[in-house]
Amino acid sequence: MHALPNLLYAYDALEPYIDEQTMRLHHLKHHQAYIDKLNAALEPFPEWQNKNLESLLRNLETVPETIRTAVCNHGGGHWNHSFFWQIMVPANSPETKITDKIKSALEKNFNNFESFQKQFKDAALARFGSGWVWLIKQSAEKLAITSTANQDVPFADGQPILGLDVWEHAYYLKYQNRRADYLDAFFKVINWQMVAGG
Numbered sequence: 001m002h003a004l005p006n007l008l009y010a011y012d013a014l015e016p017y018i019d020e021q022t023m024r025l026h027h028l029k030h031h032q033a034y035i036d037k038l039n040a041a042l043e044p045f046p047e048w049q050n051k052n053l054e055s056l057l058r059n060l061e062t063v064p065e066t067i068r069t070a071v072c073n074h075g076g077g078h079w080n081h082s083f084f085w086q087i088m089v090p091a092n093s094p095e096t097k098i099t100d101k102i103k104s105a106l107e108k109n110f111n112n113f114e115s116f117q118k119q120f121k122d123a124a125l126a127r128f129g130s131g132w133v134w135l136i137k138q139s140a141e142k143l144a145i146t147s148t149a150n151q152d153v154p155f156a157d158g159q160p161i162l163g164l165d166v167w168e169h170a171y172y173l174k175y176q177n178r179r180a181d182y183l184d185a186f187f188k189v190i191n192w193q194m195v196a197g198g
């Protein structure tokens with residue numbers, strides 16, 4: 001059965017950029033709910049319970065039709081959030097310093113870091129309703145910014161190396177309707193070492 005992964009930092013560790021209450025609710029309630037519903041969907045299908053989640057999501061057409069939507073939504077929610085927690089780190093940690101490797105890759109693909117940041121933020125602001133924004137590695141040289149709706153995973157476009165949850169539950173308690181402020185805050189807590197390794 002699928003289980004909630006531990007955070008690699010305390011719930012208040014991303015303050016003041018991502019507040020403790022949001023982190024607690026987001027991890028313990030929202031993420032847990034995706035896992036509970038994924039496990040419930042898989043319960044009548046024991047042969048599917050131990051399969052690797054990423055491979056299930058990459059091969060949704062092989063999943064029994066009666067649970068395909070549930071695996072897409074709740075399995076996607078589980079994968080997306082598990083990834084999201086790992087690409088954030090407390091703002092004062094050395095991992096928030098962008099590495100030369102990823103910096104030059106971003107410059108190659110987006111001219112400069114500021115232009116990457118602007119395009120990423122524009123994509124996040126343009127995502128209507130709930131969804132995610134991604135930085136995707138498409139080949140050794142090619143990076144792209146994409147966006148998915150709901151809890152859809154980004155694998156169709158390449159390998160995600162950075163992802164941002166833009167569902168309101170990710171920021172509403174602290175930022176209310178100010179999604180742009182949440183985006184600026186997110187850039188303070190990106191674990192660039194993790195992004196570079198992805």
Ligand code: MN3
Nearest residue numbers: 030165167170
């Ligand atoms: Mn979320």
